[in-house]
Amino acid sequence: MPSLERAPGMSTPKVFVTREYPSVGLNRLMQECETEVWPGPLPPSREVLLEKVKGCDGLLTMLSDKIDAELFDAAGSQLKVVSQYAVGVHNIDLEQAHNRAIAVGNTPGVLTDATADIAFALLISSARRMIEAHEAIQAGKWKTWEPLGYIGWDLVGKTIGIVGMGRIGYAMAKRCRGGWDMNVIYTSRHNKPDAEQNLQARRVEFDELLAESDFISVHTDLNAETEKMFNAQAFEKMKPNAIFINTARGGIHDQPALVHALKTGQIGAAGLDVTDPEPPALSDEILHLPNCIVAPHIGSATTKTRNEMAEIATDNLLNGLQGKPLRCEVK
Numbered sequence: 001m002p003s004l005e006r007a008p009g010m011s012t013p014k015v016f017v018t019r020e021y022p023s024v025g026l027n028r029l030m031q032e033c034e035t036e037v038w039p040g041p042l043p044p045s046r047e048v049l050l051e052k053v054k055g056c057d058g059l060l061t062m063l064s065d066k067i068d069a070e071l072f073d074a075a076g077s078q079l080k081v082v083s084q085y086a087v088g089v090h091n092i093d094l095e096q097a098h099n100r101a102i103a104v105g106n107t108p109g110v111l112t113d114a115t116a117d118i119a120f121a122l123l124i125s126s127a128r129r130m131i132e133a134h135e136a137i138q139a140g141k142w143k144t145w146e147p148l149g150y151i152g153w154d155l156v157g158k159t160i161g162i163v164g165m166g167r168i169g170y171a172m173a174k175r176c177r178g179g180w181d182m183n184v185i186y187t188s189r190h191n192k193p194d195a196e197q198n199l200q201a202r203r204v205e206f207d208e209l210l211a212e213s214d215f216i217s218v219h220t221d222l223n224a225e226t227e228k229m230f231n232a233q234a235f236e237k238m239k240p241n242a243i244f245i246n247t248a249r250g251g252i253h254d255q256p257a258l259v260h261a262l263k264t265g266q267i268g269a270a271g272l273d274v275t276d277p278e279p280p281a282l283s284d285e286i287l288h289l290p291n292c293i294v295a296p297h298i299g300s301a302t303t304k305t306r307n308e309m310a311e312i313a314t315d316n317l318l319n320g321l322q323g324k325p326l327r328c329e330v331k
């Protein structure tokens with residue numbers, strides 16, 4: 001666990017933490033740095049954020065903060081490190097950071113199982129219409145056992161299409177293959193020998209994945225290539241009973257196109273832990289469809305996972321302040 005070795009004459013580094021943060025990480029920062037934590041339940045406004053970063057040597061950021069050239073200018077040239085309390089860094093302008101020699105850290109690895117569990121929970125809850133059934137009970141509609149009520153889909157032996165066979169994609173595929181005997185197909189930039197050997201997974205083209213999958217689960221990062229890759233054309237190519245699961249980033253699906261696909265029966269159901277925007281307006285149709293379950297981006301929300309993420313993010317920040325390689329650096 002790194003602590004701050006201060007060179008003679010080095011002043012206490014100044015750090016801004018943009019939201020409340022687990023004490024296992026925060027206490028160490030407080031000991032080593034002049035640390036300010038934004039106390040509100042919501043992120044600071046853009047204006048406040050630009051003010052707070054002024055003169056900081058390090059920033060501990062969340063995925064809801066936009067970290068771009070304007071923010072780097074506002075912080076000043078002493079800024080050495082941005083440590084993100086998440087694995088995804090779509091909110092950070094990496095090119096700008098690298099051009100300015102600002103190190104960027106993230107928290108991969110420790111949230112794999114927690115996120116795969118949420119993906120699977122969304123899949124089985126969508127397939128067996130759990131939320132719809134629960135809401136019907138709350139509305140007083142449970143009068144008797146219904147011979148034809150709430151009929152859902154089986155999972156065993158179906159085909160799961162994994163988009164992005166990284167750590168989390170693999171963990172989701174492992175659940176589907178090991179527990180439910182599904183066939184696994186996937187798209188990825190490269191072949192994944194582990195998945196092919198251990199899970200009998202088969203790498204396919206995107207269009208084949210769309211056409212053959214009974215369920216599709218998204219585990220890729222959001223970038224120029226993946227932005228809105230699930231658009232109207234993609235939903236049209238899916239099976240009419242297909243279930244679409246996204247626990248990665250909302251920007252990967254085109255939300256109005258997804259709403260249309262769900263309303264018109266182009267696909268069967270969806271389970272989302274991420275939306276676009278986040279959160280959606282209360283009036284957004286995505287929140288009011290019987291065949292769509294939405295969770296408030298809770299993939300990594302377990303005590304163990306969030307504490308481990310905080311340990312890594314704090315290590316990243318402390319290392320970056322000393323000009324050392326980060327524990328997990330985004331290149």
Ligand code: DGY
Pocket residue numbers: 063085086087088089111248299300
């Ligand atoms: C991440 O880490 O990127 C998740 O989306 C939030 O934990």
